[in-house]
Amino acid sequence: MTEIPEHLLKRAQAARDKAAASSGDTAPAGGDAPASDPRIPAHLLERSKSARSKTDDGGAVAVADKVSAVVAAAPASGGVPVGAGPGGHTQRLLTVVKSGSIQDVKATPVDKVHTWPHLLAVEFVAALACTAFLFFFSIFVNAPLLQLANPNQTPNPSKAPWYFLGLQELLTMFHPMVAGVTIPGIALFALILAPYIDKNPSNKPEDRKFATSIMTVHLMFWAVLVMIGSFFRGPGFNFVFPWRDGLFFEL
Amino acid sequence: MAKVIDDPRPTAKERLNKTVESVQGSQAWNSIFRPGSIFRKGYTDSPRNRSYVIMNSVLYHLHPVKVKRHAVKVSYTLCLGGLSFFLFILLTVTGIFLMFFYRPEATAAWNDISSLQTSVAFGLLIRNMHRWGAHLMVLSVFLHMARVFYHGAYKPPREFNWVIGVVLLTLTLLLSFTGYLLPWDQLAMWAVAVGTNMMGYTPVFGSQVRFVLLGGVEIGSETLLRWYVLHVLMLPFVIVIFMAIHFWRVRKDGGISGPL
Numbered sequence: 001m002t003e004i005p006e007h008l009l010k011r012a013q014a015a016r017d018k019a020a021a022s023s024g025d026t027a028p029a030g031g032d033a034p035a036s037d038p039r040i041p042a043h044l045l046e047r048s049k050s051a052r053s054k055t056d057d058g059g060a061v062a063v064a065d066k067v068s069a070v071v072a073a074a075p076a077s078g079g080v081p082v083g084a085g086p087g088g089h090t091q092r093l094l095t096v097v098k099s100g101s102i103q104d105v106k107a108t109p110v111d112k113v114h115t116w117p118h119l120l121a122v123e124f125v126a127a128l129a130c131t132a133f134l135f136f137f138s139i140f141v142n143a144p145l146l147q148l149a150n151p152n153q154t155p156n157p158s159k160a161p162w163y164f165l166g167l168q169e170l171l172t173m174f175h176p177m178v179a180g181v182t183i184p185g186i187a188l189f190a191l192i193l194a195p196y197i198d199k200n201p202s203n204k205p206e207d208r209k210f211a212t213s214i215m216t217v218h219l220m221f222w223a224v225l226v227m228i229g230s231f232f233r234g235p236g237f238n239f240v241f242p243w244r245d246g247l248f249f250e251l
Numbered sequence: 252m253a254k255v256i257d258d259p260r261p262t263a264k265e266r267l268n269k270t271v272e273s274v275q276g277s278q279a280w281n282s283i284f285r286p287g288s289i290f291r292k293g294y295t296d297s298p299r300n301r302s303y304v305i306m307n308s309v310l311y312h313l314h315p316v317k318v319k320r321h322a323v324k325v326s327y328t329l330c331l332g333g334l335s336f337f338l339f340i341l342l343t344v345t346g347i348f349l350m351f352f353y354r355p356e357a358t359a360a361w362n363d364i365s366s367l368q369t370s371v372a373f374g375l376l377i378r379n380m381h382r383w384g385a386h387l388m389v390l391s392v393f394l395h396m397a398r399v400f401y402h403g404a405y406k407p408p409r410e411f412n413w414v415i416g417v418v419l420l421t422l423t424l425l426l427s428f429t430g431y432l433l434p435w436d437q438l439a440m441w442a443v444a445v446g447t448n449m450m451g452y453t454p455v456f457g458s459q460v461r462f463v464l465l466g467g468v469e470i471g472s473e474t475l476l477r478w479y480v481l482h483v484l485m486l487p488f489v490i491v492i493f494m495a496i497h498f499w500r501v502r503k504d505g506g507i508s509g510p511l
Contacts, residue, residue: 112317116304119314119323126330127337134341134387138379145368148361149440151469158441160449161431163389163424168445180449191417194400195410203403204511215400250438251386 005109012042019046039096051090144250156235157248165229166222172237187218313498321510327402328507331395335423336494338388345381346483353433355479357472360435385427392423404508412500415493422490429482435475443478444470 019042113119146155160168170179190197198211205212234240234248261269274280275292284291287303294300302316321327352367352374354360367374396416399405405413432443447470451461466473501507 111320113320113323114298114301114305115314115316115318116301116311119318120304120311122323122325123330123333126325126334130334130337130387131341134380134384137383138376141379141383142375143379143382144436144438145361145364145434146436146438149357149435149437149470151440151471153437155437155441158445160442160445161428162386163393163427164446164449167449171449176449177452177454180452181454188417188421191396192414195405195407195413198406200403201406203406203508205401208403211403212401215397219397251382 005111007111008109016042016046019043023050040093041096044093048090146250157233157237159229159233159249162226162230162249162251166225168237169225169229169233315502315506319506319510322507327509329394329398331391331398335388335391335395336498338384338391339490339494342381342384342388343487345377345384348377349381350483355433355476357435357475360433360475364434364436385430389423389427392420396420399508402508402511406508408504409500409508412497412504415497415500419490419493419497422486422493426482426486426490429478429486432470432475432478433482440470443474 023046159165167180167184170183173179174183200208200211202208230249231242231247232239234245240246240248272292275290281291285303285307287300287307288294289304305311305314305316349367352371353363364378367378369375399413399416428443428446432439447461447464450464451457453460462468464474464477465471466477
């Protein structure tokens with residue numbers, strides 16, 4: 001038997017409980033019979049069950065195509081031959097055709113939740129926390145505003161914004177064209193091409209050890225360069241220790 | 252003759268309820284809040300209304316009505332993409348505020364920022380928020396990219412959305428970098444001098460690239476105007492277009508990736 005998705009099972013259970021509650025004492029304890037054979041849809045079982053309870057005399061012929069009308073009208077229209085077939089059913093369930101056998105179903109049901117409130121609540125809290133953090137950080141820490149720009153006075157050291165300090169650090173090792181254009185160009189190009197280079201179809205971390213390692217090595221390499229450029233470079237862009245020579249870094 | 256008062260005087264709560272009822276029943280109210288709005292009369296927490304909340308709201312309908320159960324776990328996305336977008340909105344709002352007090356001229360820019368900090372109500376706070384928010388956005392976009400990579404979320408059918416994401420990362424860096432010059436202090440000017448010198452080494456068109464970026468052979472008033480227009484108009488315009496495609500593709504590619 002195929003796997004029935006969890007949300008469908010839940011829905012069926014809810015329908016069963018509801019039906020059991022509404023039909024009261026006429027129905028047997030809800031959920032027992034369907035649980036024994038989950039292939040029969042709950043509403044069909046309910047229908048047969050209620051018909052069985054209403055017609056105790058038995059022995060009549062089941063009228064398959066009018067069965068719903070018969071079941072609904074059974075107590076009122078006493079003359080209509082209402083009865084139970086073999087096993088007490090007013091109609092026989094020949095088969096339940098599962099959708100997969102006659103339809104080409106490509107999408108498998110996915111366990112989903114409503115965006116409101118489940119996702120929106122999370123987003124709201126995240127946005128609120130972010131705003132609060134930014135607000136209080138801005139109250140206590142002021143953005144730098146140095147002296148008026150002066151083209152004749154080069155500060156020592158002069159540094160790029162932090163996210164470019166990795167590149168500036170590369171400048172100490174390579175020709176400016178390599179450090180400033182070639183390497184970042186290749187990096188950007190490699191990033192863009194990543195999904196087309198990586199042919200591994202799995203997204204499981206255990207199947208992607210190579211991709212994960214390559215990315216981690218590069219990210220770490222980059223982070224270390226940025227940190228050296230930010231904290232370990234002083235006047236003349238020479239190597240310094242921030243705990244010994246002080247910090248030469250402005251955000 | 253004393254009148255017999257049958258009904259006791261309505262309490263404040265009853266009067267409030269009556270007022271709320273009449274306001275919510277009015278034509279104006281019902282024309283503003285579409286079905287499914289939680290402010291509409293008789294809103295109940297039903298699956299139908301939960302769907303309407305999303306479908307009938309101009310803001311929320313970026314989202315699908317339903318999302319995968321694992322997608323709402325904070326531990327999967329860490330909210331990084333959403334926070335990047337939220338920071339962009341915060342930066343837009345604070346940036347508009349700053350624009351009221353700023354002139355992109357070499358003679359005025361620094362003084363404008365300086366007096367914004369000292370003589371405009373909340374000027375210093377808003378400038379701080381804009382500055383720290385910008386750094387935070389660069390960081391969150393970076394981390395978002397790393398998160399997406401480590402989840403393998405760039406794999407088919409999401410390859411092209413990753414490409415758009417890389418474009419967005421680049422645009423974020425450019426937005427931050429163009430904003431860096433605007434205070435026109437020593438930090439701004441020389442950081443930009445370092446950056447643009449590097450771009451000057453672009454093969455073949457190096458000096459032309461540098462000339463176009465600076466609006467001259469060295470950083471000056473023209474550079475400031477150029478980068479100001481880039482920062483407040485052109486780059487936001489471009490990034491919003493790419494963001495729209497990015498968000499739209501998230502949904503067209505089957506929602507968020509995973510589960511792992």
